[in-house]
Amino acid sequence: xxxxxxxxxxxxxxxxxxxxxxxxxxxxxxxxxxxxxxxxxxxxxxxxxxxxxxxxxxxxxxxxxxxxxxxxxxxxxxxxxxxxxxxxxxxxxxxxxxxxxxxxxxxxxxxxxxxxxxxxxxxxxxxxxxxxxxxxxxxxxxxxxxxxxxxxxxxxxxxxxxxxxxxxxxxxxxxxxxxxxxxxxxxxxxxxxxxxxxxxxxxxxxxxxxxxxxxxxxxxxxxxxxxxxxxxxxxxxxxxxxxxxxxxx
Numbered sequence: 134x135x136x137x138x139x140x141x142x143x144x145x146x147x148x149x150x151x152x153x154x155x156x157x158x159x160x161x162x163x164x165x166x167x168x169x170x171x172x173x174x175x176x177x178x179x180x181x182x183x184x185x186x187x188x189x190x191x192x193x194x195x196x197x198x199x200x201x202x203x204x205x206x207x208x209x210x211x212x213x214x215x216x217x218x219x220x221x222x223x224x225x226x227x228x229x230x231x232x233x234x235x236x237x238x239x240x241x242x243x244x245x246x247x248x249x250x251x252x253x254x255x256x257x258x259x260x261x262x263x264x265x266x267x268x269x270x271x272x273x274x275x276x277x278x279x280x281x282x283x284x285x286x287x288x289x290x291x292x293x294x295x296x297x298x299x300x301x302x303x304x305x306x307x308x309x310x311x312x313x314x315x316x317x318x319x320x321x322x323x324x325x326x327x328x329x330x331x332x333x334x335x336x337x338x339x340x341x342x343x344x345x346x347x348x349x350x351x352x353x354x355x356x357x358x359x360x361x362x363x364x365x366x367x368x369x370x371x372x373x374x375x376x377x378x379x380x381x382x
Contacts, residue, residue: 147178147195149203158191160184167194169202173301174373175209178202215376216262222252222375224272226323231265233258241268262377266317273297273320273327280331281313284354290338301373304365305330307337318372322364329361 146153155177164183167190172179182191195202216222218233229243229252239255241264254264278295285292293311300316307313313334319327332355340347352358 147202149199149206154178154206156180158182167191169198171202171205171370172373173370174375175206175370176373178206209371209374214374215378216265218254218258218261222265222269223321224250224252224269225276225320225327231261233261241265266377269320270297270317273315273317276320276324276327277315277331280328281335284332284335285338287354288335288339288350290335292335292338304369305334307334307341309341311338318375321372321375322369325355325357326361326364329355329358331355332358 143158145156145158147156148154157172157177157179159179159181160183161181162184164181166183167186168181170179170181180191180195214220216231218231220231221228222231223229224243227250229250230246230248231252231254232246234253234255236255237257241255242253244251244253252265252268254261254268256264274295274297277297281292281295291311292313293308295313295315297315297317299318300314303316304319305313305315315330315334319330329351332351336347336351336354339350348358355361
């Protein structure tokens with residue numbers, strides 16, 4: 134968020150097809166027109182407005198874009214879900230049925246069931262979401278660390294550290310001192326996308342930009358770069374639609 138954006142963004146709601154969706158209204162001194170954006174996962178809508186705009190102008194803008202918002206939000210139907218017993222979570226693109234073991238102690242493990250892969254989760258029922266998220270974080274760290282090591286060796290570069298967060302604006306980043314940061318939600322994406330993300334950030338160790346030399350290096354490290362970029366463009370936001378908080382909390 135830049136210095137021209139009002140950090141005291143106002144949060145209200147907007148009625149879309151009978152559903153009240155959070156609407157975050159931000160004022161940006163450099164904005165010359167109003168812009169709408171669907172937040173990752175479809176959990177909210179952001180509206181950026183120039184300063185001093187009259188309320189009736191904002192309301193009119195939202196009315197004119199009502200159908201557009203309905204269409205865009207409809208993309209998330211069937212994708213938003215709570216992690217719970219009997220539900221499904223994708224681990225590196227492979228669906229796993231979530232089963233609560235009933236045991237208060239024990240590790241989260243993967244097994245085979247009659248319907249496919251099963252993720253067996255112990256602990257209290259209300260902690261299933263947190264335990265599944267913890268498992269994904271562990272798997273993300275394991276796989277991405279290995280991919281980073283391979284790509285760093287191939288490019289002749291070294292990195293300082295690797296960290297993971299639940300970021301919304303980007304899937305990864307590389308700092309000027311070589312710290313690589315990733316969203317652990319990428320553990321739900323197919324492995325070729327995970328590999329691309331690792332290659333992308335490692336490539337930034339050589340090229341701190343998105344110029345032709347950067348993309349050439351990225352594709353040399355990960356030949357499936359174009360395919361992975363398309364996957365993230367069309368499917369990435371759905372990873373944010375998965376909720377790990379208890380649905381009855």
